[in-house]
Amino acid sequence: MKAKKNALAQGFMRCHDCGYLTKTIDQHSLCPRCDSHLHARRPRSLQRTTALLFSSFFLYIPANIFPIMTVNQFGAGDPHTIIGGIIELIDGGMVPIGLLVLVASIVVPSSKLVGIGLLLLCAHFRWQINARRWTVMYRVIAFVGRWSMLDIFMISILVNLVNSGSVQIIAGPAATAFAAVVILTMLAAENFDPRLLWDNQQNL
Amino acid sequence: MHSTHYDACPECDLLLRAAQPNIGEKAHCPRCGFLLSRPRKQSIERTFALSIAGFISFFPANLLPMMGITLLGNANTGILMSGVIALFNEGMIAVAIVVFLASILFPLLHICLSLLISGHLYFNRPHRHLIKWMHCMHHLDEWVMLEVYMLSIIVACVKLMALAPLEFGWGLYAFIALIIITTLLSSNLDEALFWQRIDQLGKENQP
Numbered sequence: 271m272k273a274k275k276n277a278l279a280q281g282f283m284r285c286h287d288c289g290y291l292t293k294t295i296d297q298h299s300l301c302p303r304c305d306s307h308l309h310a311r312r313p314r315s316l317q318r319t320t321a322l323l324f325s326s327f328f329l330y331i332p333a334n335i336f337p338i339m340t341v342n343q344f345g346a347g348d349p350h351t352i353i354g355g356i357i358e359l360i361d362g363g364m365v366p367i368g369l370l371v372l373v374a375s376i377v378v379p380s381s382k383l384v385g386i387g388l389l390l391l392c393a394h395f396r397w398q399i400n401a402r403r404w405t406v407m408y409r410v411i412a413f414v415g416r417w418s419m420l421d422i423f424m425i426s427i428l429v430n431l432v433n434s435g436s437v438q439i440i441a442g443p444a445a446t447a448f449a450a451v452v453i454l455t456m457l458a459a460e461n462f463d464p465r466l467l468w469d470n471q472q473n474l
Numbered sequence: 475m476h477s478t479h480y481d482a483c484p485e486c487d488l489l490l491r492a493a494q495p496n497i498g499e500k501a502h503c504p505r506c507g508f509l510l511s512r513p514r515k516q517s518i519e520r521t522f523a524l525s526i527a528g529f530i531s532f533f534p535a536n537l538l539p540m541m542g543i544t545l546l547g548n549a550n551t552g553i554l555m556s557g558v559i560a561l562f563n564e565g566m567i568a569v570a571i572v573v574f575l576a577s578i579l580f581p582l583l584h585i586c587l588s589l590l591i592s593g594h595l596y597f598n599r600p601h602r603h604l605i606k607w608m609h610c611m612h613h614l615d616e617w618v619m620l621e622v623y624m625l626s627i628i629v630a631c632v633k634l635m636a637l638a639p640l641e642f643g644w645g646l647y648a649f650i651a652l653i654i655i656t657t658l659l660s661s662n663l664d665e666a667l668f669w670q671r672i673d674q675l676g677k678e679n680q681p
Binding site: 275276277278280282284286287288289290291303304305306359362364367370371374401402405406408409416417419420421422423424425426427428429430431432433434436437440441445446449450453456460464465467468469 | 480481482483484485486487488489505506507508541543545546547548550552556557558559560561564566568569570572573576577605608609612616619622623625626627628629630632633634636637665666669673
């Protein structure tokens with residue numbers, strides 16, 4: 271009976287906040303060390319993650335279609351989408367910075383959406399997978415999420431500095447949508463419980 | 475079978491005999507590879523010192539001008555807060571709030587909380603809110619995005635260099651110092667040790 275290795279199977283629960291291990295499986299008890307609620311697994315992990323993932327997926331569409339900023343030069347507006355800004359950087363000869371922005375604002379968010387989707391499917395349909403490899407994927411997703419805020423911070427710097435009457439940068443509607451995508455995917459990754467991947471494995 | 479002799483991996487729920495690695499060693503979960511513990515030398519003292527340093531450098535980093543640009547004769551300087559205000563004035567209220575929280579309020583709160591907690595632990599003073607502070611700090615950790623902001627300063631500089639000459643102010647150097655300090659702070663802060671010490675302090679001072 272190798273499945274007995276799980277702490278839950280042996281009657282232990284670990285506190286999410288302080289990491290204290292308690293010998294109880296009562297889902298209504300409090301952590302003896304820090305008084306927070308004990309849960310064997312994150313409560314409603316799959317439902318919450320799915321909800322957050324769907325909302326970020328639908329916000330990802332306006333984030334890419336609408337302009338993220340408009341450069342006003344002498345009265346003529348020049349709107350940029352996320353992809354447009356990257357193409358301009360690469361055309362201007364700034365390839366490394368262009369690639370950096372490409373990774374932070376396109377590769378990371380879209381692969382996060384796909385990755386969290388796969389993790390959810392895997393946990394829901396109890397696929398027999400290499401759980402260790404999938405846990406590493408989860409860790410990468412949880413780690414890189416915050417770096418997508420790069421575009422949002424950059425807009426706040428540009429909007430402030432480039433503001434001199436005839437040349438102006440104005441933030442566009444995609445900025446709000448993109449910020450929401452980043453925050454919602456970070457919350458989705460936080461709500462997903464990687465232990466669900468291990469619970470389904472029969473041959474550990 | 476007493477529960478303190480055991481530990482569970484937070485990512486795969488494997489029940490383990492509690493590892494007690496020495497300073498400089500790391501304990502990984504044998505099944506999923508999660509970093510279970512990594513004790514730091516003088517964690518409380520160093521956290522205390524770094525939080526004081528972070529608290530001091532927070533103010534020049536936020537109040538002194540970071541960058542200046544001269545466009546068509548108009549000179550503009552920027553600090554962290556002026557970017558938030560510029561977004562706010564353009565009606566991007568939600569984005570302005572997000573930038574304000576992630577780059578100003580949460581870093582300040584995180585530094586203040588670690589200063590309070592490590593200060594109390596350093597002087598062995600119990601406080602009834604220590605546990606609450608630890609919870610707040612634990613949840614704030616992920617939303618402090620100073621290093622992301624640094625990267626976006628670099629990208630913004632590259633974009634602006636094509637437009638006009640840039641000049642850098644003392645605020646930027648203070649900001650770089652702040653990032654180095656907060657990075658060192660989060661790598662020196664040993665949460666498991668802090669929880670243990672808080673637990674001890676609470677037990678010692680019970681009547």
